[in-house]
Amino acid sequence: MAGLFEFLFKYRPSLFEEGRLALAAPGWMQIAALVAGGALVFAAFTYRRMRPGSGSRPEGYRWLAPALRSLAIGVLVLCLLQPALVLSTVVPRESFVGVLIDDSGSMAMPDEDTAGDGTRAGAVREALSGQPGSLLELLAERFQVRQLAFGRGAERTESVDQLRFARSESRIGEALLAASDELAGLPLAGLVVFSDGADSEPAELGDALLALKAAGTPVHAVGVGRPRLARDIEVSRVVAPRRVLEGSTVEVEVTLSQTGFGGRSVNLEVEDDGRIVNVEPVTFPRRSSAVTARVMFAATDEGAREFRFRVAAQPGEELTLNNERTALVEVRKRQERIFFFEGEPRHESRFLRRAVQFDENLHVVSMTRQAANKFYGINFDENAKRFDGFPTRREDLFEYQGVILGSMEASFFTHDQMRMLVDFATQRGGGVLLLGSHKSFSEGGFSGTPIAELSPLVLREVESLSVEGRPELIYDLQLELTPQGRAHPAMLLRDDRSESNELWPTLPRLSAYQRATELKAGATALLLAETPMHGEPLVALAYHRIGRGRAIAFTPHDSWHWQMSAEIALEDQTHERLWRQMLRWLVSYVPDRIEVETDRDRFEPGSTVELRALVRDAAFREVNRAQVTAAIELPSGEEVEVPLDWSVERDGEFVGSFVAPERGHYRVEVDARSEGELLGVAASRFAVDNLNEELFGAARRDSVLQRIARETGGRQYGLDEMDSLVEDLSVSREGTTVREARDLWDMPVLFLLLVVFLGGEWAVRRRLGMS
C-alpha cells in the first residue's frame, strides 16, 4: 500500500507527515485564474450550443461533460501553481545519529529470516558493517554516527564487530536514557535502536520514552528477528506462593506457550533440588498458543527451595533455553495457630482436632463450652493469654492465624465479638472456618448478623425449625467435587489426582442440618452434596475472599465418619489428610504483624532490589511512627543494613532498596521498633541469578518496538527498509536542518487525473452524440 502511495505521489507517506504543502509559484495565481475562467466560459458556451443526439438521457447528464472538462482544467491550473512539499532536512554531516545495538544473548538466536550468518546478530552486523550500501555507510554519508551497545546501560562502541551478543539482559529504557545523556548537547537527528524487542525491565521503558519525547528526540526502531518462531515451547509464567508451611501441598500455576506444537502433549516436570517431585501431562490446545496448568506437589524440606518447572526439549524445537523457569519458595517450619471455638462437646470437633494433632506446623487451641458459661480449654500454651469463652479484645484474637467456629449459636456472641471476628478476616487477614451443626449458620440465628457477612453462603432467616425447635437432620449426603474442587489442593485425598477424584464418591455418606444452596457473589463451591431428601444439591464446602482474609464454610456436621466408619480401614488417612490440608489452607497466606517483601523473588546480578515492609501493632493497626531496619545477609555471609522509611503513600508501609551484587540466595530480616519497643521481626528471601528473561517471548516483540517509535515520534522499520530509515532521518526536524522544497507538480497522480477527466469527457460526448 505504501508502495502504491509512493508511486502515485512521488514520496512516501512519512514525508508528507513530516513536511507541509506549499505553492512554489503563487504569483501565477491571477494568470491561472484568468486562463481557467476563460477556458470555463468557452466550454460553457460550446456546450450550450450543442444539443444531444438522443433524447433518452436525463437532463442533468448533459452537464457531466463540461464538469469533467472543468476538473481537467483545474488539474492543469494546479500544476501551473507548482505545488511543493516543504521539508526540514538535515545538513549533511552536521547532525548526529545515535545507533543503539542490542548486545544481549537473545540476539545470538538463530533466525531463518535474517541475513548474515543466520542469527539476529549476523543481520545487525551486516547492516552496520560499513560496507558500501550498508546502513552504516548510508548514514555516515549524511550524519555523524555514534554507535552504542546496550544490555544494562549503554556504552560507546566503535564497531559492531566488537560485540559478543552475550549479555544476559537488555534494558531498552535504561539504554535509551544513557544514549540520550551521551549525545546531550549535540544536534541529534534521532536515535536508531536495533533490537528484537526483548526488554528485561519493561517498567523502566515508560519513563525513558517520556523523557525522550520531552526532549523531542525521535527514536526509530529496527526490528530484528521473526515476529513468530516456527516451533517453540516456553514456560512463560510461573505463579507460585512465596512462602508455604513445611509438608504442605504447593499449588503452582504454570503458563506454557507454544508455536508449532498445537494439539501435542508434553510433560511438565517439577524439580526440587534435583529430585522430580511431580510430572504433569499438559496438552496444548490446537487453536490457542498458551495453556495454563496447575501443578501440585508437596513441599517437604525446610528452607529456601528453588523449584524448577521444565518441559523437555521437543524434536524440532528452535529454542530450548526458555523451556525452564525457577520459582523460589520459602518452606517454613513454624506453627500456625488456630483458635477453635466450639459450643458443645461433640464428635466432629474432637475428631477434627485429632486429625491434625501430629501436624507439627499447626497448633490448634480449643475452647469448648461444656455447659452454660463453663468452658474447657485445650492446648493453650503457657505464654498464651487465657480467657474464658470467646475473646473480647482484638489483641487476644488476632494473635491467631485462623479461627474455627463450631456449634455455637448467634445469641451467645455480643455484636462486638461478631464484628471482631469479621475484622479478624477482613483486616487482620486471617482465615475463618465455619462448621455446620444444629446451631450454625441460619439455623443458629446468624442471618442478619456480622457473621452472615463473613459466610460465603447466603444466610436467610429460617422460618421454622422442624423438630422440637431443632432443624431437621438431612441424611445420606454424598459429597461430590465441583470442577473447582477437583483442582483444589485441599481436596486432594491421594497424591494422584485422578485416584483422589475417584475416591470422593466412595466415602461414607454424611449428614447436615444446613440446607445451603445459595452462594454469595464471588464465592466458590468446592463440594456439593446430593441427597434423596433434597431436590437440588446442597453446598457442602465453599469459600470466598473477604477483605485481606478468607472464610470457609463446611456444612456437614459429621465428617468424623470418614475416620470411624466400619467402611474405612484402620490405616486409612483420608480424614487426617483432608483436615490437615483444610486447616493449612485456612492459615495459608495469612499476613504477619510485620512483613517484608521484595518486588520479585529473583533478580539479575547488580539489580536494585526494592524492599517493602508492612508494620502493624498487635491489633493489626498500621504503625507509621516506627524505626524499621532491614538486615540483608548476602550469599557470601556478609551482612548489610538498610534503613527503611515510611513510604507516605500507604499507612504502615516502609520502603528501601539496595543493589544485589552477587549471585546466590539472600535473606532479609526486618526489625521494627516503636519508641524503642520491639514491635516484631520478619524475614524474607530472594535469589540473584542470570535470569535470561529475554529468551522468554523470544520472537520479535513488535509491540515494544512500535511503542518506542510511536511515543517518541519515530517509526519502526524492518531490516529491508534501511533506505527509508535514512531518508526519514534526513527530513528530521531535529539536528541541524535547512528547509527544502520538493516539486509535486509532476506527481503521477495529477497526470492520471488529467487522463481520467479528459477521457471521461470524451466518453460522455460520444454517448450523447455530441461528437
Add this chain to the structure above:
Amino acid sequence: MLGVLAGALLARDDFWRTPKVGTPSYPYSGGFTFARIKFEPTEWGGGPFMWGLDLKWNHDYPLAEQNFTRIVEEMTHIDVFTGGGNVIELTDPRLFEHPWAYLCEAGFWNPTEEELANLRSYLFKGGFLVVDDIFDRPGYPIYWENTERQMSRLLPGYELVPMTIDHPVFRAFFPLEDLDFDLDLPGIYPVRGKIYGVFEDNDPTRRLMVAINYNMDIGDFWEWSEYALYPVDVTQKGFKLGVNYLIYGMTH
C-alpha cells in the same frame, strides 16, 4: 418321637446361646447416643435383670442410660439422645457410629476374635470404651483375671494402668476430689473400687482409650439413683465420673 425332637432341639446351635432379648434400636440422630456393648456371656441365668434373664451385658439396662443421659442433658451442652441407648454387638458396623461405648460385667466377657478385631479397630480409630461392673470377692479375683485376659487379647502388650486423681479425665467436667468408690453396705462384702486405664500407644500421657472400673458399678448408681439405693454422695460421684468419662471421650 419326643427323643428325636429333643435331640434336634439340642443340636440347634442357637439353643445353647443367649436367649434373644428385644432392645429398641434408635436411628442415628447426629448427636450423642449411648451405646451398650452386647456380648455372649460365659454364663447366664435368671435374675433381677430384664425379663428375668441375667445376660450380664444387660445389667442396669435401660434405666441406667436413661437416667445418665438425662443428667448429661441437664448438666452439659452435649447434644444427647435421652430416650435410652442403643445395644450393639461388637460385630455390628453400627458400633462405629457411636465413638463412646459402655461395656458392663467384663468378668463374664469372652469375645470372639472377630469381635476383638472390630473393637481394636474401633479404639485405634478414636473410640472410647468404659468397662464397668466387675466385682470380685476379696481374695478371689476371678472376674478381674478374666478382664485382664480379655484385655490382653484385645490389646496385646498394652498395660492396664492404675489411674490416679491427677489425670485430666477426673476433672474433665466435674473436678473430683478423690477416687474413693469404696462401699461397705450391710449384707454385702466390702468392695474397694479402683480405676484402670489403657492408653493410646501404651503412653499414659496420651489419650485414654479404655477406662475400667474395678469393684465399681457406676451403671448401678445411675440405675438406682431415683430409688436412693446407694448413698447420695456415692450416687452423685457415679454420675460425675460418668459425665467426666463422656466429656473426656468427646473432647480428647
